[in-house]
Amino acid sequence: MTERIPKANFHTHTTYCDGKETAESMVQAALEKGFSALGFSGHSYTAYDESYCMSREDVQKYIADVYALREKYAGQIEIFCGIEQDFGSNEPTNVFDYVIGSVHAVERDGLYYSVDESPEVFARGVREGFGGDVYAYVKAFYELESQVVGKTNADFIGHFDLVTKFNEGNRFFDPEDRRYRDASLSALEALLETEKPFEINTGAIYRGMRKMPYPSVSLLKEIYRRKGEILFSSDSHDGASLGFGFDEAAGLAREIGFRCVKVWTKNGFVDFPL
Numbered sequence: 001m002t003e004r005i006p007k008a009n010f011h012t013h014t015t016y017c018d019g020k021e022t023a024e025s026m027v028q029a030a031l032e033k034g035f036s037a038l039g040f041s042g043h044s045y046t047a048y049d050e051s052y053c054m055s056r057e058d059v060q061k062y063i064a065d066v067y068a069l070r071e072k073y074a075g076q077i078e079i080f081c082g083i084e085q086d087f088g089s090n091e092p093t094n095v096f097d098y099v100i101g102s103v104h105a106v107e108r109d110g111l112y113y114s115v116d117e118s119p120e121v122f123a124r125g126v127r128e129g130f131g132g133d134v135y136a137y138v139k140a141f142y143e144l145e146s147q148v149v150g151k152t153n154a155d156f157i158g159h160f161d162l163v164t165k166f167n168e169g170n171r172f173f174d175p176e177d178r179r180y181r182d183a184s185l186s187a188l189e190a191l192l193e194t195e196k197p198f199e200i201n202t203g204a205i206y207r208g209m210r211k212m213p214y215p216s217v218s219l220l221k222e223i224y225r226r227k228g229e230i231l232f233s234s235d236s237h238d239g240a241s242l243g244f245g246f247d248e249a250a251g252l253a254r255e256i257g258f259r260c261v262k263v264w265t266k267n268g269f270v271d272f273p274l
């Protein structure tokens, strides 16, 4: 059976940050896929790492570009101008249609260690920032994660367990270990209180780095059990990846028990029955 899936994605990058295609090229890819809505979410400016995010000047250009595309493609597709606000970013967010709250780095003694860059950088962060104690690193990550909605004013939560990105085959830690479970579940609990949806993020599957989306099945079950809400994100950095894996994500969500996902509209989130 083909699952009912939303033809929309709200986690989309462009060449203004670390995406591979222009905003217009992403709109065209979305139209080819029959999407009814596309939300852009450039990486907010972070002073601790300028390599992956938009510069302050580019943020203004990004907004103008997306607004112009919204006009140009009106009647064909609904376009939103959001932002993926990093925990360490202090830039204003009130000009955007919505905010994704994401943690991409952990901080120790004023130094930032990327969670997201490569296995080597992950290992260096554990070694140099946390004396080799990977569970201390994980704990620091989830302490930030637990506050991500308050800090970024997020409308939804980006890749909740990004700290597992390079952990295929339990390369760095065991997610069944009590220390991992305690840290992740206490962040989950804090975020559930905000009533903001969690994304099921398929981006790293498309990029060949993982076999399953964020968050893990066991965390998704926990979200379901505690009446949390979800939406689908392909965290797209190119047009081909828009909506990638949404049918599998819908199958997984249904299997766990979810009967609807959220989609963003000009009136905020609405339910989309699965």
Ligand SMILES: [Zn+2]
Residues within 6 Å of the ligand: 084, 102, 104, 158, 159
């Ligand atoms: Zn992200």
Ligand SMILES: [Zn+2]
Residues within 6 Å of the ligand: 011, 013, 084, 235
């Ligand atoms: Zn992203």
